[in-house]
Amino acid sequence: MTLPVPSPISDGDRERVAELLQRACGEGRLTLEEFSVRVGAVWAAEDEAALARATDGLAPTPVVGSSTTVDKVVTVFSQSQRRGRWRLRGRGLRAVTVFGSTHLDLRHVLSGxxxxxxxxxxVFGEFKVIVPEGVEVELTGPSVFTNQEFRLAAVPRVPGTPEVRVRVTTWFSNVEVVSARPELPSE
Incomplete structure (x- = not known):
């Protein structure tokens, strides 16, 4: 008895599934981190079964999360954190920090x-951006008496993930851009 040999898949098949995942991310059915992991599996898939597993459990409707979209974060003499599932309005986010701390965790952000x-x-503050591993990031902007730390994992870029561009003007501050592995689910 011979086992059936899995049929090879084409790059067109991979692109079709990657586009499906990208639409799901844009609609809020996948976070940036979930999209990153799944699209990586799509490009690594060697047969139809592996390709199908990349879309397993894809919710037909958006998952519960923040319905408020964010386009600006202003922090003055305080601390602001954006973590978990949150929605980015459009393509950009404006962040201003004065004598405070702003942390933006993009691993679960919803954006298409x-x-x-x-x-x-x-100015006189701390600014931190966390991205999923495999996402391309660019950090630019003038800095005066500022410590900048840019620490991304040495992993290949995950095809289909968005590029993140951080342009921040800093004075007497600490700026950190890091990549992190997926968070483990809470029990």
Missing amino acids: EDVIEISGAC
Whole structure:
């Protein structure tokens, strides 16, 4: 008795599934991190079964999360954190921090854009951006008496993930852009 040999898949098959996942991410059915993991599996798939597993459990409707979209974060003498599932309005986010701390965790952000742009200023503060591993990130902007730390995992870019562009003007501040593995689910 011989076992059936799985049929090979084409790049067109992979692209079709990657586009399906990208639409699901744009509609809020997948976070950026979930999309990143699934689309990586699509490009690594060697047969139809592996390709099908990349779309397993894809929710038909958006998952419960923040219905408020965010386009601006202003922090003055305080601390602001955006973590978990949250929705980005459009392509850009404006962040201003003065004598405070702003942390933006993009691992579960909902956005269907090809490029996510974060711009703003940080004066006497701390500004941190966390992205999923495998996402391309660019950090630019003038800095004066500022410590900048750019720490991305040495992993290949996951095809189909958006590019994140961070342009922040900083004075007497600490700026950190890091990639992180997926968070483990809470028990």
